[in-house]
Amino acid sequence: MVRLWRTPLDLDAVQRPRGKVFFIPARCKGCELCITYCPKNALALSDKLNEKGYHLPEFADPDACVACGLCEMICPEFAVYVEEVTEEAKSDE
């Protein structure tokens, strides 16, 4: 682990990116690649099934998501994507 030798002056201004994961359930085939390779373990297998009978992933830990987009790239089905969430957007809710 790298330790910072000083506290960055703009620490308050820097924000960790946050993301929101979207699913297109009809396309999912339950391969679990998005869940397995999410670096933040933000996704989990749900007990919900889609119309073809595949277990769908769910966005289990939204706080963990940093909008890295790996789930979007690794999904072979074009069934998952991420949108980065801005603070403004959050405060609107």
Added chain:
Amino acid sequence: MTQLAQREIAETHPRDVLLRQDRLPHIWCPGCGLGIALNCFLGALMKSGLDLKKVAVVSGIGCAGRVAGYINLDSFHTTHGRAIPFATGLKLANPELKVVVFSGDGDLIAIGGNHFIHAARRNMDITVICVNNFNYGMTGGQLGPTTPTTAFTTTSPYGNREHPFNIPYLAAGSGAVYVARWTTLHVRRLERSMIEALQKKGFALVEVISPCPTLYGRRNKMPTGVEEMEYYRRKSVIRHGADPRDVEIRYEGEIVVGKFVDVEKPTFIDLLPNDNR
């Protein structure tokens, strides 16, 4: 934050603009890597700066041969092994086109092997994406030209007794000016290599090592897409500039990935004997 915890349902995906949405979901099995390769390819196309009206995708036959049918660009699903010569004609008739061949290892390296080496030799100005899943998937999991020695397939029930092709070595030895290999786990690097290959003048090859859990993985101790991807995670080594001779993939062995060749050479079109290039 509680709203965010709910499942977020969407109808369309950011890549859909380049997909024939009316054909989704695609035909590939759960855990198959073809969708990932296609996903990275569409990302590469979007970031490449190419005029997408002038991009044509040509596929051969097999699971990877179906890629052309899902891309919402000019796309051609040709005969088994003949994607490269078809692409050659397309490119030469209209050199303004960026012509991409997207097909599988059986199609490009076995039945189409002769076309592959000759297009590389001529430095035909096409980008070739070769998805290698170590077997013939569409026909049910038979031995292919890339099946590692001792691997099990339906036509090597006692273990494969043949030596596989090392695709980067074959391409480099035949004259390809760009050769890279990634697995479907290396999505960002794969996308970057695809962008480079699309922007390269001449015969550019990207080999994509991809899971086929249903037909290859199941017979070789990796019955799911996740397990095949775990093999890639454990055994792949990034070695840019590696000598292509040294990147053969052995059964359960190391998978050397990276960019192996990136050189400049006049293309077939550069050398045409007329003033009409």
Added chain:
Amino acid sequence: MSNNGKGVLTGEFFMEGDVACAEGAIAAGCRFFAGYPITPATEIAERMARRLPQVGGVFIQMEDEMASMAAVLGASWGGAKSMTATSGPGFSLMMENLGLGIMTETPCVLVNVQRGGPSTGLPTAVGQGDVMQARWGSHGHYEIIALSPSSPQEFFDLTITAFNLSETYRVPVVILADEAVGHMTERVVIPPPEQVHTVDRRKPTVPPDEYLPYKAEGDGVPPMAVAGDGYHIHVTGLTHDERGYPAMNAEAQDRLIRRLVAKIRDNADDIIILTERDLDDAEVVVIAYGITARVSMLPIEMARREGIRVGLLKLVTVWPFPEKRLIELAGQVKAFVVPELNMGQIALEVQRVVGSRARTIPVPHPGGTVHDPKVILEAIRSAAQ
């Protein structure tokens, strides 16, 4: 790649058949050739290699005939009029992508300068054994157009016709030449550009979002957008619907195959070209094509001198088969004599069409050389009895 007249080598020449074919192609607007050397068709490739760069076209020598035919299809979808030329062994290898050309309705021309077969056979000697292969050589059921020249001049003319037919009906057109015509050198007249009639494929007139690439118009032929036109076409060798998308069911197969067959059969009257000689009073008709039609002239003349009322029906178009004309003639004549450099291919077709209405007398010959005119004369005599 336009046919601006530059390509037409107007003048009178002492020209080899194969060279005349290449000149015909260039005059027709052909700007792409992919091929592989093979006797006795190599001279076509050699001529194209020299001539295409002069007119803005591209020549490429491929690694084999499968690649050649694939490249020709690709070039057609790139917007070029394209051609390949080969002989029997290469023709066999091209059957695969000939099928793709038929299924995807790709205009192009495939020249087969026939030699003796099967297999390597007689590379430098004449044959006409590929007539049925031209008709049925690729798998599945289809209709095709095949033309057969009898002289270098006709080889030039018919190559233009072949391009025009392929552009009109969106079908690969085969030129069934033979070694004797391909290697024959004689007078060829190439007209001025304004007298060369050329046809270009119909383009879509609707915007991309309304375009259905495989929706046919009245003549059974769909307008053709090519790569780069902005129509985002999908083209597949799988059975497909009007959008061009794979459609794996019997209904789609029924619609597509019936249309592909009908666009040739229903337009057969416009496609078929026949040359008729002395048929008005004929009681015997010699049916021949290619070099054999020319060889038949002498025995026909000799028989006429003997008082036999014999004429010639030369099949310029071999496929589609001129069934209507044959049935008409069958009511008028005693017999058809069918000399050909194979063991009876068109003879069987004649028999099929005329049935018992007239006798069919095959005059088979395995090739290697042309018929002895006396053998044909003998057949005419026996037909007249």
